[in-house]
Amino acid sequence: MTSTWTPPLEPVVVGVDNTAAARAAARWAGAVAEQMGTTLHLVHVLPRAPAFYAEPRPLPSYDDNRIAGETLLAGALRSIRSDRHALSVECSLLTGSTAADVLLPLANSASMVVIGSTATGPVQGYLNATALRLAHHSRSPVVVWRGTEKHAVPDRRTVVVGVDGSRCSVAAVADGFDFTARFDAPLVAVHSWGSGFPHPAENEADEVAVWQRERAVLAESLAGWGERYPDVVVREVVECGGAGEVLLRWCTDAQLLIVGSHGHGALGRAVLGSTSQDMLHRARCPVMISKVDRDAANGA
Numbered sequence: 001m002t003s004t005w006t007p008p009l010e011p012v013v014v015g016v017d018n019t020a021a022a023r024a025a026a027r028w029a030g031a032v033a034e035q036m037g038t039t040l041h042l043v044h045v046l047p048r049a050p051a052f053y054a055e056p057r058p059l060p061s062y063d064d065n066r067i068a069g070e071t072l073l074a075g076a077l078r079s080i081r082s083d084r085h086a087l088s089v090e091c092s093l094l095t096g097s098t099a100a101d102v103l104l105p106l107a108n109s110a111s112m113v114v115i116g117s118t119a120t121g122p123v124q125g126y127l128n129a130t131a132l133r134l135a136h137h138s139r140s141p142v143v144v145w146r147g148t149e150k151h152a153v154p155d156r157r158t159v160v161v162g163v164d165g166s167r168c169s170v171a172a173v174a175d176g177f178d179f180t181a182r183f184d185a186p187l188v189a190v191h192s193w194g195s196g197f198p199h200p201a202e203n204e205a206d207e208v209a210v211w212q213r214e215r216a217v218l219a220e221s222l223a224g225w226g227e228r229y230p231d232v233v234v235r236e237v238v239e240c241g242g243a244g245e246v247l248l249r250w251c252t253d254a255q256l257l258i259v260g261s262h263g264h265g266a267l268g269r270a271v272l273g274s275t276s277q278d279m280l281h282r283a284r285c286p287v288m289i290s291k292v293d294r295d296a297a298n299g300a
Contacts, residue, residue, distance in 0.1 A: 010111040010140070011039040011090065015103055015130070016076045018068075021116030023076055024152035025145035028286070029114040030080040030087055031153045035182040038111060039088040042076055044069040045099040069093045083153065100133035107138040114143045135261075135280055135289045141175060143256075145286045154183045157255035162247050162275065163191045165217040168260030171290035173221055176258045177229045179288075185255065186233045191218040192246040193238075214238050244278040251285050258288040 014029040016022050026042060033040040046065050073091045080089060096102035107113045117131050134142045151157075161176035163169045173189065180187045193214045215238050226234065239246050251257040259276045279287050 009038060010109055011041040012036065012112045012114065013041045013043060013103065013106050013110040014114040015099055015116075016042050016044045016072055017099075017116075018072055019116055019118060020149065021118045021146060023079060023116070024147065024149055025114050025116035025143075026076040027079055027083065027152040028145055028154065029112070029143075030084050030089070032112065032114075032182075034084050034087050035154075036111060039090060040080070041090045041092065041106070041110070042073055043092045043094060043103065043106065044073050045102045046093060046095045048095060048097055066093065098133075099130045100137075103130070103134060104137055107134065107140045107142075110140045112141045112143060113138055114145055116145045118146065131280070135277075138289075139291060141291055142289045143286055144280055144289075146283075147285060151255060154179075154185070155255060156183065156185045158188050158253065159185050159256045159258065160188045160190060160247065160251045160254045161258040162243065162260070162279075163189050163218055163221045164243070164260075164275075165191070165221055166260065168290070168292050169221060170260075171292050172258045172260040172288075173225060175288060175290045177225050177232055179256065179258070180232050181229045184231075186235065188235045188237060188250055188254070189218060189222055190237045190239070190247055190250050191221070192241050192243045193217075194240045211238070243275040244282070247275070247279060248282060251279075251283055254285050256286050256288060257283050258290060260290050261292065 012029050012033040014022075014026050016026055026040075030040050046062070046069055070093060073093065077089060077091060080087065094102045103113060103115070113134055115131050115134060117128065131142075131144050135144065159176055159180050161169075161172050163173060176187050176189070179185070191214060193210075215236075218236055218238055222234065222236070226232070237250065247257065247259070257279055259279055261276060276289055280289070
């Protein structure tokens, strides 16, 4: 399937650490970078040397951390090269107070930032601070990757996109069509409304009017995209219920969930939106946070 979108020149940036999720995220990011026709940038962040005000405690030396970081990057590169021999890959070993402090500036000139996460819901723990800071403040789309090793590469499973008719969901729809076109996958566009609790309608005509109105919101959000991506198979879903619960049901077997960020500008990016943040914590599949700022800059 051929995409009509011009490949970006910006690299796909992925944070690499010693977790299985990070290694899988690197493989996933490599496949995406190859489809985009751009470079993959693997980044491992070294901690700064600690400042002691008393007797120093025995800690790994900077050289030990550097050697360990180089080993991690080399391992990630070998795994990617086993699938993608021709992909252009850059490896960086950088130092910073936190991983987010290093990755956020790189996001300003990236087409996407990817980070692995082992968190799959409240029972197993919430997202780490790095993933949350990137999701809230990155100017480029952020993918928090989670799942199993066998799904470390995009495939033809369903991609779900949350649609609410806002400007931020326009960015999510754009990313949804582009991703599914590249990997020949079906797209499920989900729009929900109301709390999900049954309520008596004043009359049948009012209930029909509400459903017609909500279907129109979804239709308007998807208008024009089918012409740009005629080969993408789209399923339109309108349900009454809380957005988070509806999306969780539909992304149970999905390979990716895409939601928009309500952020616009430096202050707005700090307000991710309750549904998007909820999905980052609770969805068991990878989650992409689309960015309005990026689309505005590109004239979308």
